[in-house]
Structures are given as structure tokens and as C-alpha cells.
Amino acid sequence: MSEGGRFTGKVVLISGGASGIGAAAAALFVAEGARVVLGDLQIEKGAALAASLGERALFVSLDVTSEASWRAAVAQSQAKFGPLTTVVNSAGISVPASIEDETLEGFRRTLSINLDGTFLGCKVAVEALKSGKGGAIVNIASTLGARSGAIFPAYSASKGGVRLLTRSVALHCAARGYDIRVNAILPGAIHTEMVEGYIAAGQAAGATREQVIEGFASGHPLKRLGRPQEAAAAILFLASDEAAFITGADLPVDGGFLA
Ligand SMILES: NC(=O)c1ccc[n+]([C@@H]2O[C@H](COP(=O)([O-])OP(=O)(O)OC[C@H]3O[C@@H](n4cnc5c(N)ncnc54)[C@H](O)[C@@H]3O)[C@@H](O)[C@H]2O)c1
Numbered sequence: 001m002s003e004g005g006r007f008t009g010k011v012v013l014i015s016g017g018a019s020g021i022g023a024a025a026a027a028l029f030v031a032e033g034a035r036v037v038l039g040d041l042q043i044e045k046g047a048a049l050a051a052s053l054g055e056r057a058l059f060v061s062l063d064v065t066s067e068a069s070w071r072a073a074v075a076q077s078q079a080k081f082g083p084l085t086t087v088v089n090s091a092g093i094s095v096p097a098s099i100e101d102e103t104l105e106g107f108r109r110t111l112s113i114n115l116d117g118t119f120l121g122c123k124v125a126v127e128a129l130k131s132g133k134g135g136a137i138v139n140i141a142s143t144l145g146a147r148s149g150a151i152f153p154a155y156s157a158s159k160g161g162v163r164l165l166t167r168s169v170a171l172h173c174a175a176r177g178y179d180i181r182v183n184a185i186l187p188g189a190i191h192t193e194m195v196e197g198y199i200a201a202g203q204a205a206g207a208t209r210e211q212v213i214e215g216f217a218s219g220h221p222l223k224r225l226g227r228p229q230e231a232a233a234a235i236l237f238l239a240s241d242e243a244a245f246i247t248g249a250d251l252p253v254d255g256g257f258l259a
Contacts, residue, residue, distance in 0.1 A: 005033025134179025
């Protein structure tokens with residue numbers, strides 16, 4: 001679909017767009033008529049995905065921890081497709097380690113990518129969207145930003161931060177009268193490369209692949225992992241005009257995990 005989709009005329013920049021939830025969102029946005037820019041550290045993978053999505057997709061190299069990199073990505077997006085309307089902050093990492101095992105360096109790395117990266121993404125997005133046609137920002141927090149676990153001090157701190165960062169940016173945009181809505185989704189376990197990393201770690205510790213997957217699934221009332229497209233569908237909803245009266249919200253996409 002190129003004409004008449006929900007996102008025809010929209011220009012979407014997605015950090016972490018080369019993989020997982022960001023990649024699934026890119027494909028859905030393109031299918032719904034948007035022009036989409038995928039920003040990621042994974043250059044080959046991101047470029048191949050953008051090529052497969054056709055002429056309404058572009059890959060740009062992006063390191064979300066660098067303000068200069070964000071500014072270059074926005075400039076490339078606008079040069080190719082015109083004013084941005086939508087920014088999705090999906091880049092993130094998860095490296096499980098308890099408070100006794102985590103290092104300050106590791107903690108800071110997680111915070112730098114997940115929280116600083118989303119802060120910078122929001123900062124450049126507000127600047128770009130307010131001088132264009134307004135629009136929407138969607139951040140990817142996590143159920144682990146609402147509940148935690150013993151091995152997630154860094155990840156939960158980062159994602160709890162993303163939830164409240166989202167609300168603050170939403171309130172600022174509302175107070176200033178910018179036509180910019182800012183929301184987050186809270187995914188449960190979604191079967192992406194991130195979860196494949198957990199599966200590999202579980203296998204290294206002696207569990208079978210099936211046991212690790214079952215362990216994740218059993219924590220979710222719907223008794224399965226989520227699919228990247230299911231998280232992406234929630235991102236598109238929050239980015240769409242259907243969500244015109246929704247700002248500062250966080251939407252669980254978690255098979256009932258937080259219920
Ligand atoms: N998969 C899950 O179960 C799950 C659950 C809750 C939240 N999330 C969040 O969803 C988002 C997407 O994760 P995913 O599951 O799709 O993982 P993924 O590993 O498939 O994708 C993450 C992408 O972020 C990119 N990235 C990492 N550091 C970056 C940096 N500094 N600059 C630019 N890009 C960078 C990676 O290269 C990768 O392409 C993350 O923020 C993650 O924390 C995932």
C-alpha cells in the first residue's frame with residue numbers, strides 16, 4: 001500500500017530500526033504509506049532492510065548516545081524525505097547482571113544507550129517536530145521499567161527512566177502548545193535478537209532452548225512470547241491520528257504480565 005495508508009505523508013525516524021521491534025515497526029509504517037528512516041549501529045543489516053522495504057525507506061548510521069549522530073540522522077532524513085513527523089526510540093540493549101555482578105561501567109553503558117539515547121532522541125525530535133507540522137514520539141520502555149527482577153538493576157533503572165522521561169516531555173509539549181504527543185509502550189518478552197541473547201545465555205548455563213522460552217512464556221498470562229509485529233502495531237497506534245487525545249501514556253504490550 002503506498003497511497004491512502006494511515007501514514008501517507010508522514011516521515012518516520014526509527015532508532016534501532018535494523019532489528020527486532022524497530023525493524024517490524026519500519027515494515028508496518030512503510031506498508032501504511034509512510035516514508036521511513038532506519039537509524040542503527042548495524043550498518044549492513046539496516047541497509048539491507050531499508051533496500052528490501054523499497055524507495056520509501058532509507059538507512060542512516062546512528063549511534064543514539066551521540067548528539068552529533070542524532071543531528072546528522074535528522075538532517076539526512078529531512079534532506080531525503082522532508083520534515084519529520086514521527087520519531088520512534090527503539091534502540092536499546094539488555095545485559096542481565098545482579099547488583100553484585102554488575103559493574104559501574106556496565107551500568108553506565110546500559111543507561112547511556114537506553115536512557116541517554118532516548119533523551120537525545122526526544123530532544124532532537126521536539127526540535128524537529130515543533131518547527132515542522134507537529135507529530136508524535138513513541139518511546140520503547142519495558143514491563144521491566146514497571147516491575148523488576150534480580151538481574152535487571154541497570155535495565156530496569158533505564159526503562160523506569162524512559163517511562164518518566166516520556167511523561168515529562170509530553171507535559172512540556174502540551175504546556176507549550178506544540179502539536180507533539182509523546183507516549184511509550186511497555187513490551188513484555190518479545191521474540192527478537194534481544195530475547196535470543198537471553199536464550200543463548202540460558203543455554204550456556206545448561207538449560208535447553210525450549211526451557212528458556214517456556215520460562216519467559218510462563219511469566220506472561222497469555223503463556224507465550226510476543227511477536228515483534230505485535231509491539232510494532234502498538235507503536236503505530238500511538239503514532240497515528242487515532243491516538244490524537246493520548247499523550248504521556250504508557251501502553252503495556254505484554255500478554256497480561258503487568259495486569
Ligand atoms: N525484546 C523484548 O523482549 C523487549 C521487551 C521490552 C522492551 N524492549 C525494548 O525494545 C527495544 C528494541 O529491542 P529489540 O527487542 O527489538 O532488540 P534488538 O536487539 O532486536 O534491536 C535493538 C537494536 O538497537 C540497536 N542499537 C543498540 N545500541 C545502539 C546505539 N547505541 N545506537 C543505535 N542503535 C543501537 C541494535 O543494533 C539493534 O538493531 C529496546 O529498547 C528494548 O529494550 C524489548
